[in-house]
Amino acid sequence: MKNVSIVIKDREKLSVVGLNGAGKTTFIKLLTRLYEPTEGEVLLNGVNIREYDYKEYMKLLSVVFQDFKLMAFSIKENIALNSYETSKDEDIEKTLKEAGLEKDILKLPKGVNTHIYKTFEEDGIEFSGGQSQKIAISRALYKDAPIVVLDEPTAALDPIAEFEVYSKFKEIVGEKTAIYISHRLSSCKLCDRIAVFHNGEIIELGTHEELIKEQGSQYESMYMAQSQYYV
Structure with a gap:
């Protein structure tokens, strides 16, 4: 990452897009404090996030990463955790x-109370990739934090199903601050702003x-290449 400067407003919905390896x-x-910046700083309400108690800072975030994990416990335990x-x-x-899984x-x-996997229960369930992702999204919703981050949690869904999830998620998130990351751009129309990353x-x-009008821009090129999938 280099020369990145952006202010994310309270209750804003930001879409973060870019090619693989863009940052x-x-x-x-x-x-989310999984990495510490080697220079510069990340501020929350004008205060460096390093100055906040780590556990208290974590309470502010509901995050679903693309490499999320489900545990060999019940669905309820996987969602409610502690x-x-x-x-x-x-x-x-x-x-x-x-999350569309009821x-x-x-x-x-x-x-x-159904167990996930058969590790501890013979009648445990092996969910599909799409179902597993919806359970992970349910976990983030249950936490009910003021900032929601989705890092490509719908990668196992087809483009139309992904758009439906994001459409519903916008209603659910409501007044919260939300950051969406996706290779596909179906979430972009639902967001207040779009940040296009390239080489960090x-x-x-x-x-x-605004961005779709800039002919030849990276966003316009990516969007038009994928537009056949959108509803």
Whole structure:
């Protein structure tokens, strides 16, 4: 990353796009304190994020990375995590519904108490890639943090299904600040601004309407190449 300077406003929906290796995930990992900047700083309300208590800072973020993991426990435990013992089934079911997975889960004999994988339970379920991603999204929704980050969590979905997830997610996120990363650009129209990364830098920044008008720009080229998939 180099020469990156951007202010993300409270409640803003920002889409981060770019080709492979452009720096999108590095940008997110800096925001989420998985990486520490070697120069410059990341500020939250004008304060360097290093000055915040780490655990308290983590409470502000609900993140779904592209390499998310599900554990060989129940669906409920995978979503509620540390608050599993005090969580209510109806709250878990609500987040599954918001993620578009409610019908798949509730038709199972044990519902949200169904185990994932057969590691500890013979009747455990091996979910598809798309279903697993929706469980990971449900986990982020259940945490109910003020900042939501989605780092290509819908990569296993087809472009139309991805657009439907993002459309629904915009409603769910509501007044929260949200950052979306995707190789596909179906989320861009749903966001307030788009940051286009290339070689670790932001080379274009603006709304979909602004960037699509710039003929020959990287965003316009990427969008037009993928436009056959959009609804």
